[in-house]
Amino acid sequence: MIKHRVFFQFCLLALYLFPNPAASQETLQPEASVIQKHIAFLAADRMKGRGTGSRGLKKAARYIERQFRSYGLPPAGTRKYRQPFLARVTKVKVKDSIRNASNIIGFLDNGAPYTIVIGAHYDHLGKGHQGSSRHPSPEGLIHNGADDNASGVAGLLELARYFSGNEVTEPYNFLFIAFSAEELGLLGSKHFTAHPTLPLENIHFMLNMDMIGRYNPDRGLGIGGYGTSDKWPEIFEGLTSGIRFFTDNAGSGGSDHGSFYAKNIPVLFFHTGGHPDYHMPSDDPEKIEAEAEAGIISLGIQIIENAMKLDKLPFTEAE
Structure with missing residues (x-):
């Protein structure tokens, strides 16, 4: 009995000292x-509805910061995790044309010379006062934006969790960015590329x-930026996934990828397509296909890991 107990304790010690990488x-x-x-x-x-400048968006910002902190990611903004800027609204007509955003x-930091940027915007349309809603009378209606773009932020956070916790030192660093004011004209990503917190020429x-x-297997996942x-x-050779996808050169x-493409940086853009709830108050969490989204993020991991086998990608102007 004593021998069994000693053997069991030895096994526990071995698991602690030599964890199974596959299990990890x-x-x-x-x-999901x-x-x-x-x-x-x-x-x-x-x-x-997480409108730019709103209390709801500030709550969302604090939530994302907590996740980054829990993953052990150091802040890389200009004020800890935040990169504040003034969102000067030009895309849509609103009463308050200047809003605080971050x-x-x-x-x-993997000590590498080049960095992969992973991004998603975390703002949406608020209560229908900032324009862009497809509802005939949107004012006062909460636009939850579950797909647009809480789904993308969930993907950002899952990729951050994966690469920060996989106990592997990758040959590239990662910069994880939740952009604000995308719905007002890509303002967050434009601000970042105009005032980057790392040199743009160092982005893989x-x-x-x-x-x-909102994955639909009949359509598949659209992946833009292929050109x-x-x-x-x-990089796309040999991908294995239950997720159907197609590529587009643009x-x-x-x-927000458009802001990086304008700076001659290679991009990819994941999108499951439009639907009747797009920019409507009915874009709610219960309509999300979470299992499929997990598959999409796994596909993204494969693509990223394949891209890390190559030198810094050369830029090509897409046709």
């Missing part, structure tokens, strides 16, 4: 339940996730 990686894989938790918080009615930025590529929560580097076809477009 398994626990880090994207999880974690995705649902993030989206349920960010797209709850109490967040009032990008939220965490850094995974930028991956943007905007609306990845922004001649190395993407090589590097510009109506989301």
Whole structure:
């Protein structure tokens, strides 16, 4: 009996000193339940639609900061995790044309010369007063933005959790950015690329996730930016996934990757497509396909890991 107890204690000590890497990686894989938790918080009615400059968006910012902190990511903004800026609204007509906003930025420093940027915007349309709503009478209606873009933020956080916790020193650093004021004209990403917290010439590529929560297998996941580097076809070779996807060459477009493409940085853009709830008060958390989103994020991990096998990607102007 004593021998058995000693052997058991030895096994526990061995597990502590020599953890199973495969088991560790398994626990880090994207999880539908974690995705649902993030989206349920960010797209709850109490967040009032996360309009730029609103209390709800400030709550969302604090939530993202807490997640970054829990993953051990040091802040990389100009004020700890935050990169404050004035959102001067020009895209849509609103009463208050200047609003306080902040990008939220965490850094995974692997001591590498180049960095991969992962981004998603965390703002939405608020209570229908800032324009862009497709509802005929949007004023006063909470636009929760579960797909647009709490789903993308959940993807950002899951990638941050994976790469910060996988006990591997990758050959590239990671900069995780939650952009503000995207709905007002890509203002957060434009501010970052105009005032970067690391040199733009040191960016390997930028991956943007905007609306990845409503996967339809008949359509598949759209991956834009395929034409922004001649190395993407090589990186995409041999991908294995239950997620159907198709590629598009364009590097510009109506989301934050366009700001990086304009600076001659290779980009990718994940998007599951439009739907009747787009920019409507009905874009609610219960409509998210969390299991499919976990598969999309896993596909993103494969692409990122393939890209890390290559030198810094050359930029190509997309046709």
